Amino acid sequence: MTVTDQAAVRAVDVTKTYGGGQTQVDALIGLTASFGKGRFTAIMGPSGSGKSTLLHCLAGLDRPTSGQVFIGDVEVAGLSEKQLTHLRRDRIGFVFQAFNLVPTLTALENITLPLDLAGRSPDQQWLTTVIDTIGLGDRLQHKPSELSGGQQQRVACARALASRPEVVFADEPTGNLDSQSSADVLGFLHRSVREFGQTVVMVTHDPTAASYADRVLFLADGRLRSELIDPTAETVLDTMKSLDPAVAG
Template identity: 70%
Template sequence: MTATEPNRGVGTNGAPAAAVATDLTKVYGTGETQVTALDGVSVGFRRGEYTAIMGPSGSGKSTLMHCMAGLDSISGGSVRLGDVELSSLSDKQLTLLRREKVGFVFQSFNLLPTLTALENITLPMDIAGVKPDQAWLDHVIETVDLRNRLKHRPSELSGGQQQRVACARAMASKPEIIFADEPTGNLDSRSGAEVLGFLRTSVRESGQTIVMVTHDPNAASYADRVLFLADGKIVDEMLSPTSDLVLERMKRFEAARTV
């Protein structure tokens, strides 16, 4: 399967697609100020797979993630999460879908400073009035290795620990897919490796589906595949990436853009 064959929706592990975009376009502005951020993108993200999205600044990688996650409207084409077409949903239905089916991890952690680590992890479920699956919650907490830090507030945690809390929060409700936007962008290399290792483990041991936007070749090397965007289009795909191979590919793209 290639990046431009979303409707086949089956990877080498036999898993169907958790999310699919078909001829997806996103346009900002009108007239002379109009910018096409996504230009006819078709792609599927398979269940139980870790995908990294890379590209130069302005290539559309964050826009693609936001459209796929239902955080931003689309200008044309379609986006499906599972069997649900996002454009068919009302704002209320879309909010409910994101709450039940999607997890988010952002560069800035987005933790509430007055809550403990555990309270931050369970906050989305508390807001929704949903009781956590205690066995699953315990599994997630053990996976992020924060059992002894659950009563600590964000200011009492390192950056890496805060991001692991954010990852645990994203996983706690058993979402079908997690979108991570530069999750290691504010972390040192050691803390970043901890978070990336946790995301890799969640795919391998829990069958989680993860789509991660990153500019870091080392971060991308944790993924099963890497999609490369340029000028709002998917221009290449790499399976079983290594940091050296990703860096080499990115250098080639940059060289081609400057010619």
């Protein structure tokens, strides 16, 4: 990232330690990284590399043991639980592998749920744009049980974007989907960056999913090991092979 780029999210010398003594696990070790506004960044690494821990620390779902995380110019670790709740509600969107839709609500009600809980009215023009982009305009009154897995995840993506957050964090968003549904969801995230200027930070283990990003960061043993700009599935796989002998095998 060039010095002229603005960072939507920054991690500065972040360490995350679990346990103590002989059972201590250093999930992140002095990790520093920036995530540019209006960019799509994927985070990859072998199992246990710290990628999900990093995502949770960046999104304010977990606090680093030491170091700093910034959303824009706000230092996350210094916030109270109440302030952190407001930050997550107002400035952050989440997409998780398990969809996390409310089964008793329609697709549209699920999309607007974060705004409803915050007591905010949606920007109707923006909401219409998001709904048009996910291509489920004729399914808005359906409950999650009446939607396919790919459709449910697209609803979850729309929910993450409904409040027009500064950054959307996605944790293995295609992990439960077939290849066509994965392509639909990733295409939507890619369009949200290209057309709406959204910032997306995604953890994935899939080289094809990572190829939708502008940039891929590779973690191993809690440290940042490598980086790719304008990745392809092939260059991602080659880099993963160099970090994880199990992939090469």
